[in-house]
């Protein structure tokens with residue numbers, strides 16, 4: 450058991466499904482799930498209205514939502530989400546990683562999207578209640594986990610343009626296999642120069658569905674160029690590295706120092722990003738958060754002063770980048786293989802998450 454103090458969590462009423470998936474069917478669904486296609490028996494839910502505040506904290510049967518066609522979110526995209534994982538340790542216990550950071554970011558996202566802020570106690574209470582109810586859905590294989598997707602949307606039936614006076618908060622859960630089914634493989638990145646994710650004063654620092662909607666066309670353009678992911682530049686100068694559609698980015702220099710784009714308000718502050726900064730700093734790397742131009746990166750790849758590039762986020766943890774292409778350039782990162790610093794920090798992080806290494810920063814939070 451963890452001896453660190455646990456943050457307060459709200460109590461949820463458990464309304465069990467009377468038609469849970471039979472054990473044999475569940476085992477089959479969990480054997481090799483494609484990301485985001487298999488869901489557990491239940492979902493956690495809290496409703497909000499201006500008049501009553503947050504109310505009706507419950508876990509109920511997973512199922513479709515009934516939405517009036519005039520529901521606010523369908524028209525003006527007043528929606529935010531989070532992503533975190535529940536990990537099963539060797540002794541059978543189930544843990545999550547820095548959930549208070551996700552709860553705090555969720556509250557910041559809510560503020561930016563003019564949605565009601567949810568307390569950390571409700572955020573953690575929902576996750577704890579759902580994972581406890583659906584604990585049999587937490588897989589135990591290597592690099593498997595139960596992916597948790599908290600989200601909130603404006604649910605008022607109203608077409609006027611103003612913040613919704615009603616909202617729904619839900620958490621759904623999906624068992625996921627290893628992100629890289631055949632071992633960690635470096636990915637190719639397309640640098641978008643015609644499209645931007647967000648601009649100054651926009652919603653870049655909020656985790657909202659609208660940012661993803663804006664990233665899909667450039668993402669499609671990346672596929673067209675034989676790349677798996679897109680990297681965005683700043684909207685103001687079209688020259689400064691920001692991040693990928695859903696991952697932050699890091700450069701490892703030949704002298705062992707590391708740099709990552711600074712938080713400007715248009716970049717999402719990743720929990721993985723902050724954990725990686727901490728682990729690399731602990732390991733003696735000098736890590737700077739600063740302005741990095743595309744020209745600097747391309748120059749560094751050409752003269753060898755940039756030795757490794759990687760992306761990071763909860764879903765894939767850490768993904769080596771082996772190739773970088775854009776209008777007028779197409780270059781490998783070093784020899785195109787996964788770098789040593791990249792793979793070391795990836796192993797350190799996953800060892801903590803799966804309970805194989807000492808959690809010296811108190812990042813783990815026990816759920817079951």
Ligand SMILES: *Cc1c(COP(=O)(O)O)cnc(C)c1O
Pocket residue numbers: 532656692693694695696697717718719720721722761762763764
């Ligand atoms: C969620 C997300 C990330 C990664 O954040 P983590 O907390 O590390 O999962 C990075 N960029 C964007 C745009 C995101 O939405």
